[in-house]
Amino acid sequence: MKTKELFKDKTILSYEVFPPKKATNLSSIYHTLDELKELSPDCISVTYGAGGGGNHSQSLAIAQSIKDSGIPAIAHLPCIGMTQKELLEILQELEQRGIENILALRGDLPDGQYAPGDFEYASDMIAFIKEHGDFNIVAACYPEGHIDTKNKVEDIKHLKIKVDAGVDHLITQLFLDNQDFYAFKERCELAGIEVPIEAGIMPVVNKSQIERMTSLCGVKLPSKFTKMMDRYQDNPVAMRDAGIAYAVNQIVDLISQGVDGIHLYTMNNPYIAKRIYQAVHNLI
Ligand code: FAD
Numbered sequence: 001m002k003t004k005e006l007f008k009d010k011t012i013l014s015y016e017v018f019p020p021k022k023a024t025n026l027s028s029i030y031h032t033l034d035e036l037k038e039l040s041p042d043c044i045s046v047t048y049g050a051g052g053g054g055n056h057s058q059s060l061a062i063a064q065s066i067k068d069s070g071i072p073a074i075a076h077l078p079c080i081g082m083t084q085k086e087l088l089e090i091l092q093e094l095e096q097r098g099i100e101n102i103l104a105l106r107g108d109l110p111d112g113q114y115a116p117g118d119f120e121y122a123s124d125m126i127a128f129i130k131e132h133g134d135f136n137i138v139a140a141c142y143p144e145g146h147i148d149t150k151n152k153v154e155d156i157k158h159l160k161i162k163v164d165a166g167v168d169h170l171i172t173q174l175f176l177d178n179q180d181f182y183a184f185k186e187r188c189e190l191a192g193i194e195v196p197i198e199a200g201i202m203p204v205v206n207k208s209q210i211e212r213m214t215s216l217c218g219v220k221l222p223s224k225f226t227k228m229m230d231r232y233q234d235n236p237v238a239m240r241d242a243g244i245a246y247a248v249n250q251i252v253d254l255i256s257q258g259v260d261g262i263h264l265y266t267m268n269n270p271y272i273a274k275r276i277y278q279a280v281h282n283l284i
Contacts, residue, residue, distance in 0.1 A: 001072040002136035003043055003101050004168040007196040011284050012042040012261035013277075014074075014171075014198060017268055019046065019058050028268075029062055035270035037069060039277040042261070045074035045103055045138075045171075056090055064097040074138055075099050078107025079125040081117040087125065091133050103138040103171070104129060108216075109148075123162040130166040139167045141197065143175045143184035147218040152187065160191045169195055171263045174202035174213065176246075177222045178253050198261035199254050203247040203272050205240040207233045244272060248279040255283050 006012045015036050020029055036044060044066045048059040059075060066073035075094060079087065094102065106122045119125040126137050139162055142155060149155040163170070170193075175181055181199055188197065204210045207229055213219050221229075228246060232239040251262055262280075266273045 001100070002168070003072055003074065003138060004136055004196070006042050006072070007169065007260055010042075011255055011259060012198065013040065013281075013284055014043045014045060014261060014263045015039070015041050015266050015273060016045045016047065016200075016263060017062070017266055019048075019062055020268075023058065026058075030065065032266075032268050032270050033062075033066060033069075036266065036273060037071065039270075039273055040281065041071055043072035043074055043101070045076060045101075045263070047076045049076075049078050049107060057093070060090075060093055060097055060099065063099050067097070067099055072101060073099055074101040074103050076103040076105060077125075078105040079117065079119040079122065080107035080109065081115050082119060082125075084118045084128065087119075087128065088132060091129065091135070094135070095133065100134075101136045101138060102129065103140070104167075105140055121158070121162070123158075123165040126162060126165040126167060136168045137166050138169050138171060139163070140173065141170045141184070141188075142173045142217075143180040144173075144218065144220055147216075152184075156187045156191045156193075159188070160193055163193050163195055167195055169260075170197045172197065172200040173217055174200050174219060174265060176204075176219060176225050176250075178250055178257075180220070181254070181259075182257065196260035198263040199250075199259050200263045200265060201247050201250055201254075202265035202267070203243045203276060204229075205243040205269075205272060206236065207239075209267070240272070244275050244279075247276055251276070251280050252283060255280070 046059050046063045063073040063075040104126045145152040145155040228242050232242045
């Protein structure tokens with residue numbers, strides 16, 4: 001099923017997983033998925049590259065298993081360094097596996113020299129995919145602006161180009177202040193971006209996790225969040241519970257304000273996903 005169909009009559013709830021770093025740990029992801037499937041997912045996405053090693057076929061095999069269990073699957077696909085020929089082969093594999101949804105990404109630019117490939121931006125890959133298959137295209141967006149962009153106005157202009165290239169639904173990077181999301185939604189409306197936007201929520205349950213995210217993607221830490229971290233960082237159980245409560249608060253507010261969907265960055269932790277699901281599922 002194409003994800004654009006999901007938004008017709010409800011707020012959607014989706015989960016993100018990443019393939020295990022070692023192929024020998026593959027069974028752990030299927031165990032995680034079995035638990036996530038109990039949490040009424042509208043769809044589940046599988047990363048490629050970010051956070052996990054592996055190869056395209058491993059990510060696509062996981063996505064296929066999700067789809068085969070009756071849940072729409074989204075395969076993440078970064079295009080950095082990719083040639084048109086390689087992309088055509090991956091599109092063929094996606095078709096063979098019956099995966100209809102692609103999260104089309106540029107990917108983070110590697111440090112130092114690298115082979116640029118045939119696609120500079122995600123929008124270039126999206127236009128190419130649209131010419132070569134009948135896929136539903138999901139893309140990334142950034143409530144606080146993408147880390148490489150000069151300013152938020154430029155970022156929205158680039159997002160509009162990307163959406164016009166053929167995006168069916170957007171998912172945001174994590175954010176910790178819902179006001180950033182609402183201001184971003186307003187900029188999207190002004191720019192004529194009308195596709196559904198899922199809010200990406202990451203429950204932050206330890207300090208190193210958020211330090212990694214801030215250095216990687218420049219997420220702003222609101223003072224109520226840093227106070228929480230300062231108070232609980234030396235008590236892992238309290239930190240975990242506070243992080244879950246913070247995410248639940250964000251989600252309750254977002255749903256109350258009519259968000260199109262919530263995309264939960266599960267970090268492959270079904271326990272935390274379950275706690276959040278139990279707290280919010282009656283609101284959806
Ligand atoms: P783009 O949309 O191409 O934008 C990249 C930058 O270029 C932005 O600064 C943008 O403003 C600018 N830009 C875009 N178009 C133009 C233009 N025409 N002219 C000038 N500038 C332009 N990474 C992975 O490697 N694997 C994953 O699985 C993965 N999953 C993700 C899932 C989500 C929901 C999100 C939010 C991010 C994910 N990422 C993943 C990270 C992503 O690859 C990085 O954030 C990357 O740096 C940007 O990718 P993009 O597709 O948003 O790029």
